[in-house]
Amino acid sequence: xxxxxxxxxxxxxxxxxxxxxxxxxxxxxxxxxxxxxxxxxxxxxxxxxxxxxxxxxxxxxxxxxxxxxxxxxxxxxxxxxxxxxxxxxxxxxxxxxxxxxxxxxxxxxxxxxxxxxxxxxxxxxxxxxxxxxxxxxxxxxxxxxxxxxxxxxxxxxxxxxxxxxxxxxxxxxxxxxxxxxxxxxxxxxxxxxxxxxxxxxxxxxxxxxxxxxxxxxxxxxxxxxxxxxxxxxxxxxxxxxxxxxxxxxxxxxxxxxxxxxxxxxxxxxxxxxxxxxxxxxxxxxxxxxxxxxxxxxxxxxxxxxxxxxxxxxxxxxxxxxxxxxxxxxxxxxxxxxxxxxxxxxxxxxxxxxxxxxxxxxxxxxxxxxxxxxxxxxxxxxxxxxxxxxxxxxxxxxxxxxxxxxxxxxxxxxxxxxxxx
Amino acid sequence: xxxxxxxxxxxxxxxxxxxxxxxxxxxxxxxxxxxxxxxxxxxxxxxxxxxxxxxxxxxxxxxxxxxxxxxxxxxxxxxxxxxxxxxxxxxxxxxxxxxxxxxxxxxxxxxxxxxxxxxxxxxxxxxxxxxxxxxxxxxxxxxxxxxxxxxxxxxxxxxxxxxxxxxxxxxxxxxxxxxxxxxxxxxxxxxxxxxxxxxxxxxxxxxxxxxxxxxxxxxxxxxxxxxxxxxxxxxxxxxxxxxxxxxxxxxxxxxxxxxxxxxxxxxxx
Numbered sequence: 001x002x003x004x005x006x007x008x009x010x011x012x013x014x015x016x017x018x019x020x021x022x023x024x025x026x027x028x029x030x031x032x033x034x035x036x037x038x039x040x041x042x043x044x045x046x047x048x049x050x051x052x053x054x055x056x057x058x059x060x061x062x063x064x065x066x067x068x069x070x071x072x073x074x075x076x077x078x079x080x081x082x083x084x085x086x087x088x089x090x091x092x093x094x095x096x097x098x099x100x101x102x103x104x105x106x107x108x109x110x111x112x113x114x115x116x117x118x119x120x121x122x123x124x125x126x127x128x129x130x131x132x133x134x135x136x137x138x139x140x141x142x143x144x145x146x147x148x149x150x151x152x153x154x155x156x157x158x159x160x161x162x163x164x165x166x167x168x169x170x171x172x173x174x175x176x177x178x179x180x181x182x183x184x185x186x187x188x189x190x191x192x193x194x195x196x197x198x199x200x201x202x203x204x205x206x207x208x209x210x211x212x213x214x215x216x217x218x219x220x221x222x223x224x225x226x227x228x229x230x231x232x233x234x235x236x237x238x239x240x241x242x243x244x245x246x247x248x249x250x251x252x253x254x255x256x257x258x259x260x261x262x263x264x265x266x267x268x269x270x271x272x273x274x275x276x277x278x279x280x281x282x283x284x285x286x287x288x289x290x291x292x293x294x295x296x297x298x299x300x301x302x303x304x305x306x307x308x309x310x311x312x313x314x315x316x317x318x319x320x321x322x323x324x325x326x327x328x329x330x331x332x333x334x335x336x337x338x339x340x341x342x343x344x345x346x347x348x349x350x351x352x353x354x355x356x357x358x359x360x361x362x363x364x365x366x367x368x369x370x371x372x373x374x375x376x377x378x379x380x381x382x383x384x385x386x387x388x389x390x391x392x393x394x395x396x397x398x399x400x401x402x403x404x405x406x407x408x409x410x411x412x413x414x415x416x417x418x419x420x
Numbered sequence: 421x422x423x424x425x426x427x428x429x430x431x432x433x434x435x436x437x438x439x440x441x442x443x444x445x446x447x448x449x450x451x452x453x454x455x456x457x458x459x460x461x462x463x464x465x466x467x468x469x470x471x472x473x474x475x476x477x478x479x480x481x482x483x484x485x486x487x488x489x490x491x492x493x494x495x496x497x498x499x500x501x502x503x504x505x506x507x508x509x510x511x512x513x514x515x516x517x518x519x520x521x522x523x524x525x526x527x528x529x530x531x532x533x534x535x536x537x538x539x540x541x542x543x544x545x546x547x548x549x550x551x552x553x554x555x556x557x558x559x560x561x562x563x564x565x566x567x568x569x570x571x572x573x574x575x576x577x578x579x580x581x582x583x584x585x586x587x588x589x590x591x592x593x594x595x596x597x598x599x600x601x602x603x604x605x606x607x608x609x610x611x612x613x614x615x616x617x618x619x620x621x622x623x624x625x626x627x628x629x630x631x632x633x634x635x636x637x638x639x640x641x642x643x644x645x646x647x648x649x650x651x652x653x654x655x656x657x658x659x660x661x662x663x664x665x666x667x668x669x670x671x672x673x674x675x676x677x678x679x680x681x682x683x684x685x686x687x688x689x
Contacts, residue, residue: 315424319509324426340426343449343510347422378510379453381427404435404450405443 003119004109005291007283008102009158010123010136012076013182014040014251018280019109020288027165027284029277030109039277040251041108045101046071047087056104075101076125080132099139106143120291122151124158124283126183128305130389133334151290152334155179156303158282159188159247160203164297165285170271173242177278178230180252184211185230187237192299200357203303208233214252223258230262238266248274300330302357307331307391309356309420313384315342326386329357333388341401344369344380350398352386354420365396365418372400373410379403394418425449425510432478436470440542440550442687448479452510455501459522460537467492467500481507498523532558532567536575548582548688555579573602580611586688589619597627610639617643655681 007018007027016039017030029039046060046069047053055063064071072078072085078094085092106118123136133152140150163175177188185208193200210233216222238246246266248256253274256263266272289295302308311327326338342350350367372380381401388394396416402409428448435444438454440461445451451474455462467488476485484507491500498520505511505519526534539554555575558567580595593615600608609631616622617640628636650656662673 313424315426316509317426319512322426343425343427345423345425347424349422350424378425378449381449403453404446406450406453 003117004113004115005119005284005287006106006109006121007158007280007285007287008105008121008123009155009279009283010043010076010102011126011181011183012043012074015043015105016040016277016280017105017108018277018282018284019113020284022288027281027288029280030112039280041105042073043075043101044071044073045075045097045104049088054100054104056101072097076132079135080129082131095135095139098135099142102139103143118145118149120149120151120287121145122153122283122287122290124153124155124279126155126186128152128154128334130334151286151332153283153286153332154303154305155186155279156188156203156205157286157301157305157332158279160190160201160282160301160303161285161289161297162278162282163190163245163247164201164299164301165282170245173244175245175247176238176243177247177249178234178253179250180211180214180230180248181250182214184208185233185252186250187233189237199299201299201301203301205304217252217258227259227261230259231265234262234265243270245271245273247278248272249276249278251276300357302330305332305334305391307333307336307388307420308358309354311352311354311386311394311420313340313342313350313352315340326352326384327388327394329355333391337385337387339386340384342382342384343378343403344372344382345378350382350384350396352396352418354418356420363420365420367396367398367414367416369398369414371414372412373407375403375407379407389417392420394420428479428508430479430481432474434474434478436474436478441545441547445474448481448508449510451475451479452505452508455504456511456515456519458541459501459519459526460534461541462501464492464495464497467497475504484508498527530566532561532563532571536571536578539575540578543578543582543585546585546684546688548585551582552579555582569602573599573605576602577608584615586685589615589622593622593625597625600627613639614643614646 005020005022007020009016009018018027019030020027041057042061044056044060046055046063048055048063048069055069060069060071063069070087072087072092075094075098078085079098081094083094085094085097109115110118121140125132136152137147137150141147159177163171171190171192175190177186177190179186179188187206187208188203189206190201190203193202210229212226212229216226253259254276256274263272289297306329307327308329309327310325310329312323312325314321315324316322317324324340326340327336344350348368348370350369352365352367354363354365356363369380369382372382381403383399383401385397385399386394387397394417396418397413398415399413400410430448432446435446436451437444441458445454472485472489472492475488476482484504487503487507488500491503501523502516502520505516511519529537535554535558539551539558542548542551542554555578558575559572559579561567564572576595576599580592580599583589583592583595593612596608596612596615599605600612609627612625613628613631613636616625616628658677659674662677663670665673
């Protein structure tokens with residue numbers, strides 16, 4: 001076996017590790033040995049007092065409960081806020097703490113499979129927060145990983161890949177997911193548009209207001225109330241929809257004894273699956289697929305974190321007019337980046353075209369280049385950089401590169417943001 | 421109608437050096453631009469090993485290299501240039517037609533016309549020494565009798581201007597005198613007068629003795645006004661700005677200006 005192919009679901013409360021097993025060609029989840037919480041590994045870090053010894057997960061809890069250490073929790077939101085934690089009079093940057101946590105977490109699969117290396121890791125996050133994503137990439141770099149070994153996707157995308165990795169009957173019609181955790185109740189709905197090529201797989205996500213604290217499930221009356229809330233919610237969301245499968249995940253569905261009414265409703269003519277490892281497994285599927293030359297999923301996948309439009313420009317190449325794709329619909333915004341070099345011929349504008357999935361309208365975006373030095377035709381080379389700051393917000397940067405020794409570059413540049 | 425052209429991927433790590441202009445070409449597009457706009461500077465020597473290597477190895481255009489090699493071997497200079505322009509597609513059909521016409525015109529040009537064009541281009545680029553080399557090739561040629569006197573006069577005049585450009589007033593004056601002898605143009609006398617005012621070391625110019633005092637007075641006034649104006653622009657202004665810097669920055673500013681001027685002077689080679 002070469003290196004491990006991992007999917008890591010990194011949340012504020014718990015983390016999970018999924019592994020793509022190339023022998024059975026499927027994703028499997030993993031747990032810490034001696035863990036009580038199955039595959040859920042608490043996202044906490046504990047430093048043993050007076051020593052440079054750190055623990056994660058249940059062991060961290062135990063160390064803190066015994067009074068032997070100082071624990072830091074909510075590591076993910078701490079990083080998102082760019083926070084610090086004070087441990088034994090010394091302040092630690094949140095990013096450094098998350099780095100320690102992940103370094104220890106990676107030992108789980110490495111020890112389990114007695115492996116020396118990890119080939120690919122896909123992180124799954126509840127929300128694609130740019131601060132957290134940048135931190136993850138930086139800290140993984142410090143842990144010795146190359147940028148191309150790391151990918152970051154959201155829960156929505158993990159759900160999408162998890163479902164389309166299952167048998168087709170399961171997603172013949174729509175598929176839904178209820179994710180109930182301390183963070184709240186999240187609902188995801190997957191649809192496939194089959195009348196086009198490539199087929200379009202789309203997942204919509206809603207954070208539901210009906211979320212409740214999981215503490216209420218500890219009492220019978222609280223469980224009944226939660227069941228009632230959830231049943232109403234299910235009826236509202238699934239009414240008149242052709243749903244083939246319903247997935248239940250999150251700590252709230254660790255047991256479903258409290259949700260009789262809800263289960264009775266959703267199990268009617270639908271297949272229902274409950275489990276805790278959906279996101280980590282979904283990430284592991286993505287990890288494996290991203291290592292292949294051609295994807296096993298011949299679809300345009302649209303979901304949170306993915307661009308809904310194709311952005312292109314028109315330029316001549318070898319004497320023929322061509323469309324140069326700068327970003328394709330269905331690409332993860334964080335990874336959508338294009339750099340092209342063009343020669344400007346008798347125009348003061350760079351024109352980009354945006355074709356949005358599901359819309360027949362073509363939108364033209366114009367970047368004015370009037371501030372660049374006046375030169376004879378075809379003697380201004382420009383570098384066009386297109387990147388995204390969100391799935392619907394595109395940055396276009398155009399840099400004047402001159403024309404070799406013949407016309408020196410001015411160093412001027414134009415930067416514009418477009419909502420697409 | 422405006423358009424964008426997608427750049428070819430290849431950018432040379434070892435660029436093609438254009439000796440005449442003292443510049444490097446890094447891309448296929450720059451090569452096309454150079455050929456298209458400097459046709460009169462090119463001759464059969466251009467189609468040599470450095471160009472073939474640049475096209476084949478640096479720009480990774482192996483097939484084009486082979487074609488150009490074959491055409492060069494067959495002595496088809498214009499066809500080889502056209503092949504480069506066509507293959508790289510930097511110029512459109514209309515522009516290529518125009519280039520063909522210029523090639524035809526160049527073929528019909530007399531050798532001294534080609535040389536003067538090259539000299540004039542170099543002078544325009546402030547490559548004065550290169551320009552002098554071309555002018556001398558005309559003036560030293562054995563077939564001078566074929567060249568009309570007025571044409572030779574222009575060559576002498578341009579040669580004089582180049583000498584003035586490299587701060588050689590005596591040589592400049594001598595060329596202007598020869599140009600005047602052939603062209604009998606009074607504006608050359610004026611140039612001579614201004615030259616002698618600017619650089620007394622140009623020596624006594626007998627021709628100017630015949631210029632009426634009134635004319636000389638007018639030219640003196642013009643010279644003084646030009647001199648006064650020039651003090652507040654161009655190089656004098658650059659020098660003034662550098663000298664006006666505070667004590668801490670003055671030395672660096674003056675050195676920067678001087679090194680730039682030295683470079684400009686060296687680039688005149």
